[in-house]
Ligand SMILES: NC(=O)C1=CN([C@@H]2O[C@H](COP(=O)(O)OP(=O)(O)OC[C@H]3O[C@@H](n4cnc5c(N)ncnc54)[C@H](O)[C@@H]3O)[C@@H](O)[C@H]2O)C=CC1
């Protein structure tokens with residue numbers, strides 16, 4: 491018997507990431523080739539015509555798994571009964587806009603959306619924030635959702651998977667080993683240049699990757715800046731920010747969360763109370779996670795050496811600064 495359709499809400503549906511993401515969700519790459527989906531698309535009123543164009547193209551793909559599409563500018567409609575929410579739409583940084591202005595502008599969007607999700611979505615909804623600054627936007631949405639209750643506060647995530655995938659690709663280039671040979675990669679912290687991509691626990695066909703690379707200067711001066719500043723390098727080359735790779739990472743994050751993974755995956759998740767890394771509870775932070783049976787768990791107890799401790803503290807300090815900048819909005 492075929493499965494009942496699930497509802498997937500996507501915001502910023504008319505944008506560049508939406509243009510890659512929606513077709514892959516509808517083709518079954520996110521939730522499985524046997525899982526019908528209903529897409530619930532949210533964008534601003536002025537983008538509704540463009541959303542209609544995307545819907546025409548979705549129709550023209552004749553995807554067997556696409557069981558319906560809803561287009562709206564109302565978050566309460568977009569998140570109604572949603573099982574999965576991908577929050578891609580966000581206010582981009584404009585000329586002369588400081589980071590604090592960006593945080594405030596997005597704070598307004600994500601408080602409204604977090605509340606609308608908590609009031610309307612399925613109680614077990616899984617939420618992934620892609621729109622930047624994604625960790626803090628997820629933190630804001632979660633805080634607004636907690637005020638309403640109903641949904642699971644652990645299920646508000648920020649997307650670190652693009653950083654994880656970028657790190658794998660750089661390691662593959664350095665070692666000459668295929669990307670698929672690497673296991674147990676971790677990216678700690680904020681989706682920003684302060685993130686700490688950490689391959690100390692990683693293996694490649696059973697070999698320890700740190701020993702294989704054996705190049706602390708490359709790690710510090712090439713690998714970390716390349717992964718951390720990859721978004722800016724893509725904007726410089728393309729004149730637009732990464733889109734297909736961001737959509738791919740969102741598919742990977744949701745796929746593994748929903749269907750499980752036999753490898754560690756980096757997820758930006760609310761720090762669990764009393765975690766072994768000393769990250770304050772609720773800060774949305776990149777952690778190594780295990781995914782099984784539709785749920786995820788932070789992998790606790792990994793050894794943190796002095797170099798790593800410093801890097802983790804730096805990215806945490808940045809996130810704490812962002813948290814302080816939006817604190818008034820969350821009262
Ligand atoms: N976390 C990550 O790894 C990555 C995050 N991003 C971020 O993803 C976001 C989207 O990127 P693009 O698709 O390239 O941007 P885009 O500008 O092409 O599209 C954004 C869309 O969101 C819509 N939008 C704006 N405010 C909205 C709201 N309140 N509700 C619903 N829709 C709204 C816009 O009308 C537009 O259609 C940006 O914030 C970008 O910085 C991009 C790449 C990687």
Ligand SMILES: O=C([O-])CC(=O)C(=O)O
Nearest residue numbers: 622652720721722731732
């Ligand atoms: O840098 C940006 O604006 C887009 C982004 O988050 C990335 O590509 O990692």
